[in-house]
Amino acid sequence: MESRFNSQLLERAVSELSKLPGIGRKTALRLALHLLRKDPEEAHDLGEAIISMRDNISYCHRCHNISEEETCPICGDSRRDQKCICVVENVRDVITIEATHQFHGLYHVLGGLISPLDGIGPSDLEIQSLVDRVSQEGIEEVILALSPTIEGDTTNFYIFRKLSDQDVKVTVLARGLSVGNELEYADELTLGKSIQNRIPFT
Amino acid sequence: MESRFNSQLLERAVSELSKLPGIGRKTALRLALHLLRKDPEEAHDLGEAIISMRDNISYCHRCHNISEEETCPICGDSRRDQKCICVVENVRDVITIEATHQFHGLYHVLGGLISPLDGIGPSDLEIQSLVDRVSQEGIEEVILALSPTIEGDTTNFYIFRKLSDQDVKVTVLARGLSVGNELEYADELTLGKSIQNRIPFT
Numbered sequence: 001m002e003s004r005f006n007s008q009l010l011e012r013a014v015s016e017l018s019k020l021p022g023i024g025r026k027t028a029l030r031l032a033l034h035l036l037r038k039d040p041e042e043a044h045d046l047g048e049a050i051i052s053m054r055d056n057i058s059y060c061h062r063c064h065n066i067s068e069e070e071t072c073p074i075c076g077d078s079r080r081d082q083k084c085i086c087v088v089e090n091v092r093d094v095i096t097i098e099a100t101h102q103f104h105g106l107y108h109v110l111g112g113l114i115s116p117l118d119g120i121g122p123s124d125l126e127i128q129s130l131v132d133r134v135s136q137e138g139i140e141e142v143i144l145a146l147s148p149t150i151e152g153d154t155t156n157f158y159i160f161r162k163l164s165d166q167d168v169k170v171t172v173l174a175r176g177l178s179v180g181n182e183l184e185y186a187d188e189l190t191l192g193k194s195i196q197n198r199i200p201f202t
Numbered sequence: 203m204e205s206r207f208n209s210q211l212l213e214r215a216v217s218e219l220s221k222l223p224g225i226g227r228k229t230a231l232r233l234a235l236h237l238l239r240k241d242p243e244e245a246h247d248l249g250e251a252i253i254s255m256r257d258n259i260s261y262c263h264r265c266h267n268i269s270e271e272e273t274c275p276i277c278g279d280s281r282r283d284q285k286c287i288c289v290v291e292n293v294r295d296v297i298t299i300e301a302t303h304q305f306h307g308l309y310h311v312l313g314g315l316i317s318p319l320d321g322i323g324p325s326d327l328e329i330q331s332l333v334d335r336v337s338q339e340g341i342e343e344v345i346l347a348l349s350p351t352i353e354g355d356t357t358n359f360y361i362f363r364k365l366s367d368q369d370v371k372v373t374v375l376a377r378g379l380s381v382g383n384e385l386e387y388a389d390e391l392t393l394g395k396s397i398q399n400r401i402p403f404t
Binding site (some may be wrong): 009021029036040042047057065 | 206207208209210211212215216217218219221222223224225229231233234235237238242244245246247248249251252253254256259268269270274276277293294297301329336381
């Protein structure tokens with residue numbers, strides 16, 4: 001069987017690459033031809049990194065963040081505050097928050113947001129396991145760090161209700177002006193929130 | 203050593219993915235997390251396809267197109283016109299022209315265009331090997347199928363001069379209106395060329 005590319009191997013690589021999100025066949029071909037021009041080591045490094053990552057990374061049984069062990073390094077770090085959980089939508093948000101160096105507690109990755117339109121209900125997410133953790137681990141504060149969208153707000157509210165019979169403080173990330181942005185470019189909702197929630201000038 | 207991602211394996215995969223052209227660290231992370239969510243088979247298929255492609259594809263010694271054998275399937279196809287060579291910039295252009303099903307001769311891949319600003323001269327390209335092929339293989343027609351840019355025109359002219367002492371017809375792809383485009387949107391240069399090079403209505 002002859003492929004469009006006169007090479008089954010190229011055809012296969014392009015077809016696998018184009019399964020990645022945001023990568024069409026044209027881009028996949030560009031990437032494949034790039035790898036063909038480079039040293040063989042580069043293709044080996046890439047291919048092996050992908051396989052080894054997939055084979056050896058799974059999810060932390062406690063917070064559902066990615067982890068090479070049963071328990072992730074964050075959950076296993078005794079220097080972190082074991083009484084405070086930051087609830088995030090996905091693994092990327094953990095990385096984003098860690099990059100701020102402003103949070104020293106644990107995480108809980110929901111794996112998505114409640115979105116009836118997309119058919120995602122509470123039972124599709126790690127919400128019950130959060131509720132269980134809060135009671136079993138004697139958590140004192142749950143920080144809701146979901147995106148300020150309709151889905152995020154819905155999920156926040158659902159979790160808040162689920163936790164209402166437990167003795168735990170539930171907080172949410174502050175809405176306000178983006179640092180470095182001009183006041184006149186802030187949208188009205190955000191500006192309104194930042195007036196309501198103004199804080200003492202220290 | 204602890205990485206930004208709390209996983210050396212993820213860090214390594216992201217770093218390898220972000221070496222690909224047009225893929226930054228954020229996109230690389232998105233791709234890696236996508237693979238982590240999918241079946242392990244998908245990551246294996248991708249990684250192995252990349253490695254196997256790189257290990258088994260090299261370049262045709264005759265036309266410099268990619269090939270799994272010493273001679274590519276196009277050069278090795280006796281049904282194709284062995285007296286006509288289509289000169290292209292790169293491997294992608296071979297694929298593009300093959301997709302038209304309008305060319306039945308052989309190819310010659312230059313590996314780039316003459317571009318003094320980028321430091322690419324004739325000796326960096328497969329031009330001498332083209333001149334040798336034309337004389338040794340008794341080629342009757344050379345079709346210059348380079349992009350209609352300054353670099354393409356410069357390269358066309360250089361090759362034309364190099365072939366001037368050989369008994370070979372040198373042609374160039376027609377410049378004219380794009381099929382399906384409205385006349386009023388054609389640029390003046392293209393429209394001018396298409397008037398100069400008008401053809402009998404059949």
